Every structure is written in C-alpha cells, then in structure tokens.
Amino acid sequence: MTCNGADAFIATLAACGVDTCFANPGTSEMQLVAAVDRQPGMRAVLGLFEGVVTGAADGYARMAERPAVTLLHLGPGLANGLANLHNARRAATPVINMVGDHATYHVHFNAPLTSDAAGVARPMCDWVRTAQSPRDLAQMGADAYAAAMEWPGRVATVIVPADHAWSAGAAPVAPRPLPPPPRVPDAAIAAVADALRAADGPVALLLGGRALRADALHMAARIATVTGARLVCETFAARLERGAGRAQIEKLPYFGEMAAEFLAPCRTVITCGTEPPVAFFAYPDKPGTLWPADAQMLRLATLREDALHALTMLADLLNAPEVPEGVQARAIPPAGDRLNAHAIGAVLAELMPAGAIVSDEGLTASAALFDATMGAAPHDWLMVTGGAIGQGLPVATGAAVACPDRKVIALQADGSGMYTLQALWTMARERLDVVTVIFNNASYAILNIELGRVGVQNAGPKALSMLSLDHPRLDWCALAAGMGVPAERVDSVAGFRAAFAAALQARGPVLIEALL
C-alpha cells in the first residue's frame, strides 16, 4: 500500500519513535500538517515563532534523549529557527527539522518566498538533505533519525519540496538500527590512568556533555575520591544532573580571567565529554585559552565518545571505591534581605521539588543561582549551550512537553527573554507545568560589563542606551497576561518566596517577575 510522501515520511519518523512535532507551518507544509494530523500518537505543539519551535525541540530532546521533529516554513521560517538550532547543535541535541519548500517545478518561477533553504540550514545544522522524490522523502525520515541520533545527538534537517509531500507512490521505511556510542580505546583510558598515578599536584576533571549525567558523575566522584581531583562542569552545559545526594561539582566561571584563576592551581586537567576551555569571546590583550600553560592536559573522552564507559573504566583502573566521597549534602543558604540572584537561588534551594528541571538563561544572574542551588533536591540544570540568547523559555517549553510529571523552572534574564517570549503562549496553550522567573533589571547587564572588558572607555549616552532596556521598562506581567500565563510581580525576598511557593503548588504555567 502506498501513500503520499508526507504520510510516508511522518509514519517513518513515528516508527523510529518520534512522537512529538513542534510546528509553525505555512502553506507549503499543509500536507505535512495533514500527515501529522493523521499519525496516531504524534503530538503537535504549535509555536508562534520558529525560535520557540526549535528551542522547544532542543529542550525536549535534552530530557527525552530522542528527537522531536520540527515543522518550519521554507527558508525564512527555518532562518527564524536557526539561532536555537545553533544552541541545539552545541548541546549535541538530537533534532530533526522538516522544512517545507516550494514544489520542485515551482522554484524556477522565483516566487516571493523562494530561497535557498538548504543554504540557510547548512551553517547551523550537522546534516542537511533535500528530498528528491516522494519515495526518497520517506527514506529521509529514517536517514534523518539515524543522523540525529548519531551519539549523543546531531541537528538533522530535511528540506521537503511540496510536490514530494503531496504526490503518491511512497511507503514508510523501516527504522535503521542505531550503533552503540563510540567507546574510548582501552589503551587511551589506561594511559590516562597511568598519567594520573604519576601526576603531581592538583587535578581538575573538566566534564561536559554526557559526563554530566548522574551515572557518569558518580564515576567521576569515585575518581575524585582516589585522586583528589576537583570535579568541574563546563561553563555552558546542555544538562547537568546535580543536587543533594549527587556528586559535588563546581562550574567553570564565564569570564575568562575568572576561569583561568579557577584553573590556575591545577597541574593536570583531564577533559571528558568536552574540550579544553577557551574564552567565550576574544578581548584585547587577554588570553584565549584558560588552562595553565604548564599544566598537563589529558583527554579522557570527547563529546562524541561514551563518557560513562570511559569514567567507569578509569575509576576501576584506579581502584576507586564503589561509594565515592564528596557527595553533595542537602543545603539551603541564607537568602539575605535583598532580592537578588543569590536570594532567589536560596529560595529555589529551599523549595525546588526533587526532579525539577531548571532552564537557566539568567546570564549575569546565573553564577549566583547555580552556587545557591548546589544543595537543592536533585534536579537537572539546562544551560545556554551556544551563547545564542532566546533559548531559555523555549527549552523550558520543550522540557515540560518531554517530562509532564516534573516541575520545570525557567530562570530568565529580561533582555534575552524578549527574543522568544512567544514561548509563554505555548506554555499556556499546552498547560505546561513551568514556573518562569524573570530577572527584570531593565538592562542588558552583561553588555554593560563587557563594554569595559573589551576596552571601551567613556561610553556616551548613545552607547549606554543601546545596552539599556529602560524607557520604557518592560512589564513582564502584562506580557505574560497577553499570552495567557498568570503572573505576579515581586520586589522582596519574602514576596518572591511566597510567589514561588504558590507557583510550585499550582499546576500549569506561572510567571514571576522579580524586580532587581
């Protein structure tokens, strides 16, 4: 039995286990809309802007560990989703994009929406294909799934000409068996073990990617127990499983000079699931690499190798005890009297339920939030992986779709929140269990810091106006109300505590605007 290309493509994705479609369709995607409609068990989640759609797909897959599919409208629609695909790619998240395009025979007319959709995709995607026929489109469902699941994840994009979607003669394609994650060669792990045994002085184990999951961190903590290594999380991690009862782990600071100072005492730095740390930006007369020049740099595993296996084998080679020391204790720091990032973090540490998922785009607030919540009940912490702001609310949206039984907490700076504020509407429509906390300081605060760091002196009012969100100050409660999310404004620690406690009791989206 044959069907049209769209139905075959969607059925193939469904057979691969894809059950969620984040969509912002247009006319050229109507057959794909219809195919999603007809596919039993596939959920369709509408976003009112493509950056919401792609960011939600990222958040979904960070939690689900399998891809959702996005539905985007030709080159310009894909373009609107690129920034969060950049973040997803940097997070090594599995994502499948389906991008409708003009019918093949319509392209040469150069109608207004004509563009090079594959060219738009290429800079931000790992794998880009254009379907060549309705049958090929079905095959591409299986191929895209395999590409997206290339361990631990890739961004795969299929360009779907409208005539391939609506023409008959296709049939679903069977999923391709996935290979296991690539393992680090035994000899390489043994070499790290030897180097560690011979190492003199402090050791840092810098962890990223899948090395930040609880199981891998347990092995890292075992290694730390015998080597005295500090466990360090990369600055922008896709997903860190942390909190009380899990391995104690610090985070490498954002500012390069602070990161370099942090690592300065280390004589040995082992990377696992990440690369040696570099500065986020270049600055005049500041170094780009952040590790001590005379430190021994050892690579245990790359982002694309099986970190859990490597850490387990290394722990065993080092005869590390099964039960590590350095387990994080439950801890609630004093909140203090002033409403700021630390105070909010302290309230989070006190109240966050076990299993919470935090989407952190707090930017200048993030370091204090991270530190204060170290001893919170066990939770997941999702960060902005690619530096493209506007990730926070969409990732929270997707995580909530993936994990309907877990409380999601979006910690959102005001400036970056504005890039993809439309996510609030999707939270409302899908009744997602997300508490959004907006840090309203009416400023691109990070840029006011960076202005000096790049060597700009005596910035004038015009420059400062480009870094300010004041005049007018954003009213996030009104914005939330406009999209159907109940909201409350607080300006005191007690006020925040009460609002946050109430939000945790409720189900469904709530926004708390914290005036800082």
Next chain:
Amino acid sequence: MTCNGADAFIATLAACGVDTCFANPGTSEMQLVAAVDRQPGMRAVLGLFEGVVTGAADGYARMAERPAVTLLHLGPGLANGLANLHNARRAATPVINMVGDHATYHVHFNAPLTSDAAGVARPMCDWVRTAQSPRDLAQMGADAYAAAMEWPGRVATVIVPADHAWSAGAAPVAPRPLPPPPRVPDAAIAAVADALRAADGPVALLLGGRALRADALHMAARIATVTGARLVCETFAARLERGAGRAQIEKLPYFGEMAAEFLAPCRTVITCGTEPPVAFFAYPDKPGTLWPADAQMLRLATLREDALHALTMLADLLNAPEVPEGVQARAIPPAGDRLNAHAIGAVLAELMPAGAIVSDEGLTASAALFDATMGAAPHDWLMVTGGAIGQGLPVATGAAVACPDRKVIALQADGSGMYTLQALWTMARERLDVVTVIFNNASYAILNIELGRVGVQNAGPKALSMLSLDHPRLDWCALAAGMGVPAERVDSVAGFRAAFAAALQARGPVLIEALL
C-alpha cells in the same frame, strides 16, 4: 590621523550619508557600539530582537531611499534577522548590515558562539564580505554603501571580526560616486510603443518597484489614457504611492486563480519594474503562471532599470496627453455595520491624513483594506514583499524613524504580528508616531483557506489546532502595555472609528486591537 577599524568604518558610512543605526549588539560589537556613539549625527535605535532591527532598516530605506545600517551579533544574531532581510531583498531595498564576529585569531578555538556568519548571510543577502583588516573594514564601508545603492537597492552585509574593529591603523574612506540608474535602451522602448500601437484587445500595464512611485504612475496613467491599459500593481509591492489625486491603480489578487481571472481578458501584458506574475505557491493541478497563455507579454523595464524614464519615454512616443485621465477621486466607501477589514478600510479612507504611510501585513484582511482605501488622501502603502511574515511592525518602525513628520499606520494580522511583536517596544522608546491596528481573529486565517487549496480533505482537530491562535486568545492590549504602548480594544465600527480618530490626534505610538 588614523583610528581603529570600527571608527573608520562608521565614519565612512556617515560620509556616505548613513545617519541611522538599527542595533541589537552583543559583546563582539562593543567597538562598533562605541564608534556609533562617537559619530556625530548618527542615530542609534535599539531593537529587542534582530528581526525588528532588519525589518526597521527595510522600512526606513523604503521611505528614505538610502540605507540605514544594522548592528547584529555574530551568526546567530544575523540569523534572527534573516527573514526580514529576505523581505528587504525582495523589495530591492538598500540595507547595510554590520555583523560582529569573533576576532580572527579566536575563531579556531571554536568557542560557543562560533559559526559561519558569511554562510548565514549568503542565502538572504546580495553582497557579503568579511573584512580582512582594520583598513579593509573602512574600505568596506564605502563598498557596502555602493553595493546597497545598486539601483534601486541591495542587501549588503559586512562581517566585522572584532580585532579589525578594535585595532588601530585605519582611516575613513571617501564615498564612491554612484552611477545613475540603468536605462532601458531607446530601441526597446520604441519596440514596446510599436507593439502597443499594433495591439488588439485589452492591455494591462503591470507595475512594480520604482514604477509604483507617484511620478512614474503619472506617466503610466498618461499611457493608459491613450491605450486604455489597466494599471495593475504587483501583488506584493515595496511601496505604492496612491490615493486621491494620484493615478488610479488596481492590485493583482493574491490567490492564483483570482489573479489569472483578473488578467484573463488581457491580450497584452506589459511589465514595468516587475516580472510576469506567478503563483505565490504551487498547488496540485493549478498553473504556476498567471497571465493568459495567448497574451502578448512585453517587458518595458525590469526591477533594476529606470522605470520612470521608460514610462516617460513610452508616454511621449505614444503622444500621450500631459494630463492623464483616470485620476483617483477622493472617495469614502460606506463602512457598514460590522467590524471587519472593509469597515476598517472605510474608516481609514475617511480619516487617514495626507502623507500617511501604511505598513500592510493584514494578510487575509489586506485585499479589502486596499480596496476600501483607494480614495483616501494620498499616502504610501508598503507591503510584505518576500512573504516572510513578521515584517509589518518592524517596517512601520523604520518608516516612522525615516519620516518623523508623517503618520504611520501598521495594519497587522495577529498571527504574523507575533513574530516580531518586540517592535512595539522600539516604537515606545523612540516615541514613534505609529498607529498599530491588530486584526485579532485568533487564527492563522490564511492557512485555514490554504489547507483546502492544497487538497487536504477532512482535516482533523490536530491539524486545525496548528492553524488556530485560540486557547488562549492573545490579548494584544496587554502585550502592548507590556512594552509601553497605550492600547485600546474595539469590537464595533463606531468603537474603531473613535479609537482611530483619537490615535490620529495623539502623537506617539498607539495600538488598537480590533476583535474580528
């Protein structure tokens, strides 16, 4: 005297006459921020999302006929602005983008924000260059200006490595003299005149680009007077000067079958400033070309040729009278009792002041709005040129910056308005004189029509949910209030009339949410 690359670049642009910078900067653009700050007479306008920035640059230059410069943050920031660059390119608008990128020596570190910025630019820009040195960056200011002004306009993008911006040794470069617009060869115009004299049956003169300005339309009306030609505006025009006292002109309908029916009686179709019309999308079993198969197709001028010159010469060759017939009379249609696009158009026709600028992203409302305002006081009508929605509010923003003494009216569908709603904040901050009318029908209404047109039968609730903006219904008054724009909701013709009249009396941004 030498300066750093950023100062030399901005000073060069200023010497070319660029006096407006629409900006959404980040760390890697701080030297450019400082350079704009130091440049006397250059205005900086902050947008809270890059699609606002690029769309505003489009709207600005459609009115000013010279480019603004945008300031965007690396590949992902540029990506967020691409959709409206696509529209600007289709509008043949002059735009200069400056995109900060990592310092050249920082790229190989593959820091989180690293991407192929030039690759991001290429699909949506006409001209893309990466500065090779601080001195080269200054030269690129002059080159980009010349590229953007390639008649009638191009999208030019300069990628600015941060070290070229901050390093010394550069100096401003003199503007390059601009060539005049290319003229259609006399013989080609004469051939059209001959063909017209010999033509049998109805003639349509399909006009686009610069042929839609009042001076060119006057010539077109002269031609119509002697040939009986219908004057037809392309479906998506960058800027049409119309209204009472100007040439009478119809618009080619959006839906292909309606456009084909519109042109069916024509035996001769002359294009000037545009190409022969094609369907916006392909549909199964519907034609892509919209002119009658047996009609004579004549090209008077392309988009990139001097339409005014060609029309003037053609009118003279045809001995057309200096004063044409077919001048549009002042006319106000009856509004009727129900608040809908026609009624709103009728109120606009009655109340719009002379010199108003209309940014039309009404989509399903646009045809009725256009028809009803035919006899309004003379005004400019700006349309969505590339089909990438989210143009309307940013273009209104930019037009208002370019023309502070003219009233700007944004006619905005609700669904497309959500893509770049952040424009409202810029309107508030800059106190721009824009009346935004939101057509709130809680639906991607156009897609509900298109669903059937592409042959989807029996769409299920999941498909329909992807085309609906209900649950929750957007509250545009709240959204506007959240960004500092006073707003009012109306659900009757009288209510709209009162609100619109009051908005015209006020100065500064106002939003009217029309519940349809």
